[in-house]
Amino acid sequence: MEIAVISGKGGTGKSSISAAFATLSEKVVLADCDVDAANLHILFNPSHDEELVYASGHKATINYNLCLNCGLCSNYCRFDAISFQNNKVAISETSCDGCFLCSRVCPSKAISMIRNDKSRMYSGSFRNGKMVYGRLAPGEENSGKLVSIVREKAKQIAAQSSINTIILDGPPGIGCAVISTITGVDHVLIVTEPTISGMHDLQRTVEITAKFNLKTWVLINKYDLNFEMTKQIEVYCNDLGIKTIGKLLFNPQVVEAMINCKSIVEWAPTSDVAEEIRAAYGMIVCNK
Ligand code: SF4
Ligand code: SF4
Numbered sequence: 417m418e419i420a421v422i423s424g425k426g427g428t429g430k431s432s433i434s435a436a437f438a439t440l441s442e443k444v445v446l447a448d449c450d451v452d453a454a455n456l457h458i459l460f461n462p463s464h465d466e467e468l469v470y471a472s473g474h475k476a477t478i479n480y481n482l483c484l485n486c487g488l489c490s491n492y493c494r495f496d497a498i499s500f501q502n503n504k505v506a507i508s509e510t511s512c513d514g515c516f517l518c519s520r521v522c523p524s525k526a527i528s529m530i531r532n533d534k535s536r537m538y539s540g541s542f543r544n545g546k547m548v549y550g551r552l553a554p555g556e557e558n559s560g561k562l563v564s565i566v567r568e569k570a571k572q573i574a575a576q577s578s579i580n581t582i583i584l585d586g587p588p589g590i591g592c593a594v595i596s597t598i599t600g601v602d603h604v605l606i607v608t609e610p611t612i613s614g615m616h617d618l619q620r621t622v623e624i625t626a627k628f629n630l631k632t633w634v635l636i637n638k639y640d641l642n643f644e645m646t647k648q649i650e651v652y653c654n655d656l657g658i659k660t661i662g663k664l665l666f667n668p669q670v671v672e673a674m675i676n677c678k679s680i681v682e683w684a685p686t687s688d689v690a691e692e693i694r695a696a697y698g699m700i701v702c703n704k
Contacts, residue, residue, distance in 0.1 A: 418567075418601040419700060420449075422586035422594055423608060424617025429637040430607040432670055434585035435459055435679035436693045439544050445579050446542065447570035448549035449563045449597040450587040451535075459677050462547040463540035470535040470565065472556040474514035476507050482526035489518035489527060510555035532556045539569055546573045560592035567597070581701075589617075590624050598625065603700050604632045605661075610645035618649065622656065631703070632658050635696055639663040662696035664689050 419437065423430040435456060438446040448456040476489075476497070485505055490498040497511035498518060507518075507527075519527040534553035541547065548570045550562040570582050586597035598604050604625050608618040618634070625632040634653050639646040646663065653660050665688055673683030681690045 417580060417603070417701070418571075418582045418584060419603045419605065420584040420586050420598045420601045421605045421607060422598065422621060423588050423606060424590065424619075424621040425613055426588040428588075428607045428609045428614065429664075429670070430588065431455060431585055432674065432680060433605070433607050433635065433637075433693060434583055436681045436690070437583045437697055438542075439679040439682050440694060440697055442581060443545040443577075443579050445546045445548065445570045445574045445577070445582045446544075447566050447582060447584045448547070449566055449584050449593065451550035451552045451559050451562045451566065451593060452587060454549045454551050456585055457538070457547070457549050459674065459679070460542040460547060461677070462538070462542040462549075464538050465540040466538065468537040468565070469533050470537055470550065470552075470562050471531045471533055472535050472552065472558045472562065473532050474516070474529040475509055475512045475532055476514070476516075476518050476527050477530050478505065478507060479526045479528065480504075482524045484524050484526070486523065489522055492517050492521050512555075514557070535562060537562065537565055537569065539573060545579055546570075546577055548573065559587070560596035563587075563593050563596035590620050594621075595624065595628075598628060598630060601630065603703075604630045605696075605700065606632060606634050607637055608634060608649060609637050610639055610642040610649060612645070615645060615649055615652070619652070622653075622658065626656075633661045633696075633700060634658055635662040635664070636660060637664045638666040640665050659699075661699045662692045664692050 421434040448454045495513045497508045535556050537550045539548040550566045587593045608614045667689045669684045670680050673680045
């Protein structure tokens, strides 16, 4: 069973919920699919049994022995990645989109395209099972493809280790990395918060999960920050037949847990938040 935890926006507490799910009683495979900003490895400090180079695209590089400094490449680059620095043409590694155009127009064939090789996928063990995560290097692309590699590895490890549950911590938003995270999963949990932007981004996320016909649940984090907005979220979900399976109070112990590299169910197992998360997880697993 694959359970994806996602949110329409960052900062809703999605990764805290994923971490809590990953440390409830049964062994799991935890896959951190938030490849642009993976962070669960900081919390769980997994072993690195395997490291895979992920080649995500290309970057342009100049051979200055051939370059005429004519500036033609700079005129053609639509990503403003080429500029003159100290009267010499230079390419910004982070701005280059790898479109190849400059290498085609350069009259002296001074530009070559080299493969990006700084992104990685890691897999290993953590204290409650196995863990896989991807790290996309700054400025590198194709996050969705890296997520699909992370998921494939997680499935492979689950089968080899006879682990039934895979928890996927998805990226925020509704981009291709999110779609790659949720495609074909058994359950999607959307974590939201009672704010105007929380509501707006929840609606966008629900539209995506509906398009993919996925079993969707909603959990409202810090619901006591705005009771009126919480009510609106519940009504919205209810009208669409989506179950709100949990409402978490704001509790500073969640932050304390993170600071101490624990999930909330490890740090404060009898806290109101831990109990609510446990109940929500039970509902997903039992599909109630
Ligand atoms: S087009 Fe080629 S020769 Fe001209 S500045 Fe760019 S890299 Fe140099
Ligand atoms: S490959 Fe494309 S994006 Fe990169 S520097 Fe050349 S023209 Fe610009």
